[in-house]
Amino acid sequence: MVDVGGGHSLLVDALTARGLECLAVLDVSGAALDRAKARLGAAATTPIWIEADVTSPWTLKPMDIWHDRAVFHFLTVAEDRTRYTQHLLRTLKPGGSAIIATFGPDGPETCSGLPVRCYSADQLADELGPAFVPRDSRLHAHTTPWGSTQSFQYAWFSRR
C-alpha cells in the first residue's frame, strides 16, 4: 500500500504495528516524514519513504492499494491532476484499490490558506477516468481539531 500525503498521518504506525511489510509513504514534507520515522523508531526501516510532490517525477514498485486522504483536493491545476492520475496508473496494480478522500460537495473553498477543489463521488470518478471502476463511496462529516465540521467525500475504486 502507498499512503499519498501520509507524512502527518498515524496510518503508517497502525499498519506497521499490524505487520504490513509492503508499505510506502509519500509526502512533499520531509519534516513530516522525519517525524513519522522518529515515531516508528526501529520499525521505520519497514516502510519505503518517498519525499516528493505527488505530481513530480517519482517511482515506486507496483502496489495493491493507493490511499490518499486530503491531497487530491489541493490539486487545483488540471495538469497536476493529470500527472497524479498517471502516477496512480503507473503504481496501482490491475485489480488494485484506490481509496481517495477529498473535500465533499459542500466542503470549504480553502484549507490552510490554500485553494482546494470539492468533489462528489461521480466527479472523482470523472477525474480518474475509465480505467477505474467505482466500488463504493460515502460522505463523512470530519470534526477538525478546532471543533468545526468539514464535509469529506470518500471513494473506493478498482483499477480495471
Ligand SMILES: C[S@@+](CC[C@H](N)C(=O)[O-])C[C@H]1O[C@@H](n2cnc3c(N)ncnc32)[C@H](O)[C@@H]1O
Ligand atoms: C491535510 S494533510 C493530510 C494528512 C493525512 N493524509 C491525513 O489524512 O491525516 C495533507 C498532507 O499531504 C501532504 N501534501 C500536500 N500536497 C502534497 C503534494 N502535492 N504531494 C505530496 N504530498 C502533499 C502534506 O505535506 C500533508 O502531509
